Amino acid sequence: MTKKRFDEALWLMRRRDPQKAEDGFGLLRALAAEHVADLVEAFRAESDRGLRAWLLELIGEARSPEALPVLVEHLDHDDESLVSWAVRGLELLDTKEARTALYRHRTNNAHN
Template structure:
């Protein structure tokens, strides 16, 4: 549904998947890594990855936290906050200290 032209169908698909993000994490990560054309879709995918709150997402969240895209950095920070592991907290602290996130 994420590729539908109808914005409401896209929104509905996102909200249907949100509570099940952890079940589909590997697929979400794969889609995120291959999506280059649709910035909004990349943001939604990273939001879903963040919602999964899984250590499996740590590498992609870390990469986006240090990336050039502010929107993706914000979603990466959300995901790391939800993950709430010592490593995730350290990454967030470093990003705040560097001024990468607020």
């Protein structure tokens, strides 16, 4: 997917029309691994709570080591939907670093 197609899909995700938003999400889901840096950039720039959750979901589904920092960063976020997508993304990544981050997160939250 070219950067232009990525931008078009992201534009669709931001539409108020639920079908267009879903279409954009589907386009990005299929090729998320090719655009992890673009997804992270879009995630960091996004202010809409729902879109941030969708973008973090896509970042996790990319299963790329490049996603590790943003996923770990959101393990202790105030927004529970971001936490759940960060956990899911780390589970999908399934690297030693991801498993270590999940272990620490679960250990710290078991005491709260």
